[in-house]
Amino acid sequence: MKKIFLLLFLLITISFSAIHAAEIKVAAVEFNPVEQNLQGNIDAIVAKVTAASQNGAQLIVLPEVAATGWIIASKNDSDTIPGKATAAMEKITKKYNNYVVVGLYENDPITGLTHNAAALIGPKGYIGKYRKNQIPEGDFNTAAPGNLGFPVFDTDIGRIGILICFDDSRLQSLLIPSLRGADILAMPIGSDTTPKFEKMSNGNHSTIANIATLSPWIGINTVATNQAGLVKIPKLNFVDQFTGGSSIWSATGKQLASSKAGTWTKPEEPTIIYAKIDTSKKSEQKEFWLKHRRPELYGIYNLYKAPVDPVANNTQNQIAALLLQYESINGDVDANAKKVDSLIKANPNGFNLAVLPFNSFLGKVTLDKNNIAKYAETLDGKSASLASTLAKNYSTYLLFSMPEVNNGKYYETAVLFDFNGKQAGIYRKSHLNDSERQWAIAGNDLPVFNTNDLGRLAVMLNDEVRIPELTEIYALNRADLILIPAMYDGKSYGGEVNIPKGLVPEASNRGMYMWYDIAKYSQAYTLVANYLPKETNGFNASALYSLVPEGGYYPPNIAPNKEAAYQVSFTTHLQNNLWIDQQKLVVGRRYELAVPLTLDSQGACLKEWRKDSTNREACPKVASGK
The missing domain is CATH 3.60.110.10 (Carbon-nitrogen hydrolase)
Known part of the structure; x- marks a missing residue:
């Protein structure tokens, strides 16, 4: 009898598992x-x-x-x-x-x-x-x-x-x-x-x-x-x-x-x-x-930004950018700054922008609450001074990042310097990963820096590329360029572009898919500066990603696997006859459907919207008090 009961139990279990496989x-x-x-x-x-x-x-x-x-x-x-x-x-x-x-x-x-x-x-x-x-x-x-x-x-x-x-x-x-x-x-x-x-x-x-x-x-x-x-x-x-x-x-x-x-x-x-x-x-x-998404920062999703947006910049700016790619000497600010200087100096061409990797002069040091006080600096400290000097000496805009201390609080911060070495913009990382949350404070702003020489610039710091809403927020704020200081090993997230063969030109079937998509879905040229890749096929190297790679006109421009100040050149707002541009993207977007993306992640409204999953309204029961 016991064997029969056990057999029946197993049959029921198997049947239940099959139903819910x-x-x-x-x-x-x-x-x-x-x-x-x-x-x-x-x-x-x-x-x-x-x-x-x-x-x-x-x-x-x-x-x-x-x-x-x-x-x-x-x-x-x-x-x-x-x-x-x-x-x-x-x-x-x-x-x-x-x-x-x-x-x-x-x-x-x-x-x-x-x-x-x-x-x-x-x-x-x-x-x-x-x-x-x-x-x-x-x-x-x-x-x-x-x-x-x-x-x-x-x-x-x-x-x-x-x-x-x-x-x-x-x-x-x-x-x-x-x-x-x-x-x-x-x-x-x-x-x-x-x-x-x-x-x-x-x-x-x-x-x-x-x-x-x-x-x-x-x-x-x-x-x-x-x-x-x-x-x-x-x-x-x-x-x-x-x-x-x-x-x-x-x-x-x-x-x-x-x-x-x-x-x-x-x-x-x-x-x-x-x-x-x-x-x-x-x-x-x-x-x-x-x-890690932060819907409280995405309010622009719900705003009508068409057909005329006074923020939009249509100026054609010629960009000659250096993407600094090197093997860092971890923890040695002076040595890394000297290496950056030598790589820039070795470039024989004219340029007007330099982008450095994440925590540019510190290198790939793992930061935590025990060592952050040792490595964090103020915005007028040694690292910022070295970056300012580079910008001034080479008469270029320069973006670098560092762990910052300000009034006893710590941030991951990017600083944009202008041709004169003056601070032209500061961005504090707004989407912290779990490790950073242990010691850092998140920034609460998603600025786009307006420059006369380069157009409008936005910044994503390292693994913020994993938050796709940032891409559209910067498009709606009319960024012309998105600059990404990275410290990406090619393994921890993301991966290689892998489009079925024959659907796009092979020159466009390459690169890191998140960086690739950021450029397409922001319609902003995306410049990535990463440390020298190791043990990869190069998809995570520094690169320029452009607006319509699938047509074959502007495939990813990826740096070779060596230390270099890799130069990429392009002109913003040059083409207006392609299938999409930022103006078309913004004008054609269904802004009235974006409300769920801006709801509190833990709020009753979003929970109701998820539960009542075929209702167009975001939270009808909450709104009606039911």
């Missing part, structure tokens, strides 16, 4: 719809989704507008949600006990508006929908912007958030579902390659490429599905080439699967890719971000 099989189903053929598309989708279901997929994601196609000549070309497409999916999801996300143009019968939307269907039928919030220029005449916020749906396989293609063009669209607790991000995508000067040229924007660097930064499992191959659009007398390259990413940034990327001369046929994701495996990056 964290590892699930997902599928990205590539599909090219036929224009103005709703029922035909639905029938073809049914066949693909059935095949993926029979192969064990518990979550299946289809591309953008998969059911309807791109041309909506009348309401007959669109669908409702719930509607024909969701009804067809329900038959499959009920049979196979799984989930499907399908993209389509939705006709709202109440308002008469058309939305670019995606529906989630599960074992019990239709669950909910998402409406695309960031509408690209080409869709202005077709779809109205979304009005449902960023819902996250609770399911048996985890919490599922949905975004659609161009939503990725604004970082807040990625941050909000992750902040809301999404375990999985489903992304229906329609990334094409528009011909420019030749076949096989890359379009300026590629959502399917962006996901490769965004998934690890926001720390979320992602299933991104694209159309693939040559697609005829007779209504427009046009043939478009969709790149494919669908991909599945873990919350830790590991590429689990990807389809081949096609070109004009070598288009790829639509396919299905599979992978297993583990929703119980947490992202250290996301945990760091959520723990």
